[in-house]
Amino acid sequence: MSVMKSFLTATATLGLMAGAAMAEPGLIIDLGGKFDKSFNESAYNGAQRWVEETGGKYLETELASEAQREQTMRRMAERGANPVVVLGFANASTLEKVAPDYPETNFVIVDMVVDQPNVQSVVFSEHEGSYLVGMMAAMASESNTVSFVGGMDVPLIRKFACGYAEGAKAANPDVTVIANMTGTTPAAWNDPVKGGELTRSQISQGADVVFAAAGGTGVGVLQTAADEEILSIGVDSNQNYLHPGSVLTSMVKRVDNAVYDAFQAAADGNLQTGVVVKNLESEGVGVAMDEHNADLVTDEMKAAIDEAMMKIQSGELVVHDYTTDDSCPSLTF
Structure with missing residues (x-):
């Protein structure tokens, strides 16, 4: 009987493992839509790259309102998706509640830490990449005034703004940084009209380079900057192509890699839970250089960025992270 019992147990275990291996990953696109040309679109591109390279399939849904967060997360888990990848810090409290109810399902949250045994939390060193584009902004500015337009006023976005201001002042101690x-x-993530209004207000105060970290709202910032003939800086995805010759660079945040890596690790059967930090050293963040901004980036800028990158990677330069103490020495909000 013991031999038969062991055989049945082993067979059942193999069946469960096979089922887990065959599970399709799931992606929940956050508010703003998968074609926001920024954060969500980067995530979507990562999922699509995984499909193209592996021939795999995944389940996908888009949030239409705040009220859908919990229901959508539960529904994705109940459809058998594994892992379930959710985007954005706003999903953290919901995932804290939902994850324990589906202990056999792995979840991945991008942009926040959720301390549950079946959750991988992917966070980025946005302050490091923002420092670099801040340096570029100050070096490109002719008015000695640069600006920042954030989306929703939350610590994560202040982290972008603070790093940007620190980098700008490192390159030019006399620069003025305006932040709104x-x-x-x-709703702040998807209001390009308001983004444009804020940009025009900053221009009236002398800003001639603006960095947008605002999701879909940033599209309005970049458009207005192009219309008013000042420089802009994109975020998350490489947005240089949106207005060639007007977008100085983009602070690239590799959300696409976070999604791709989660899908592939699950397919390989080695998805690790816990916290994953994607920083400058691991190319989780960076500065976009391509044919669309080649004429805007000087050799002096490149040299300064390369030096700063080496110092950050070596630990010689530590960029202040707003989220560690809710303070920003380089900027007053």
Whole structure:
């Protein structure tokens, strides 16, 4: 009987493993849509790259409102998706509640830490990449005034702004940095009209380079900058192509790699839970250089960026992270 019992147990275990291996990953696109030309679109591109390279399939859904977060997460898990990848810090409290109810399902959250045994939390060193583009902004500015337009006023976006200001002042101690947030609700991520209004206000105060970290709202910032003939800086995805010759660079945040890596690790059966930090050294963040901004980036800028990158990677230069103490020495909000 013991031999038969062992055989049945082993067979059942293999069946469960096979089922887990055959599970399709799931991706929940956050508010703003998968074609926001920024954060969500980067995630979508990572999923699509995984499909193209592996021939795999995945389940996908897009949030239409805040009220859908929990229901959508539960529904994705109940459809058998594994892992379930959710995007954005706003999903953290919901995932804290949902993950324990599906202990056999792995979840991956991008942009926040959720301390559950079946959750991988992927976070980025946005302050490091923002420092680099801040240096470039100050070096490109002719007015000695640069600006920042954030989306929702939350610590994560202040982390971008603070790093940007620190980098700008490192390159030019006399530079003025103006910072505005679009709003205090999730609607702030998808309001290009308001983004344009804020940009025009900053231009009236002398800004001639603007960095947008605002999701879909940033499209309005970059458009207005192009219309008003000042320089802009994109975020998350490489947005240089949106307005060639007007976008100085983009602070690239490799959300696409976070999604791709999660899908592939699950397919290989080695998805690790816990915290994963994607920083400058691991190319989780960076500065976009391509044919669209080649005429805007000087050799002096490149040399300064290369030097700063080496110092950050070696630990000689530590960029202040707003989220560690809710303070920003280089900028007043």
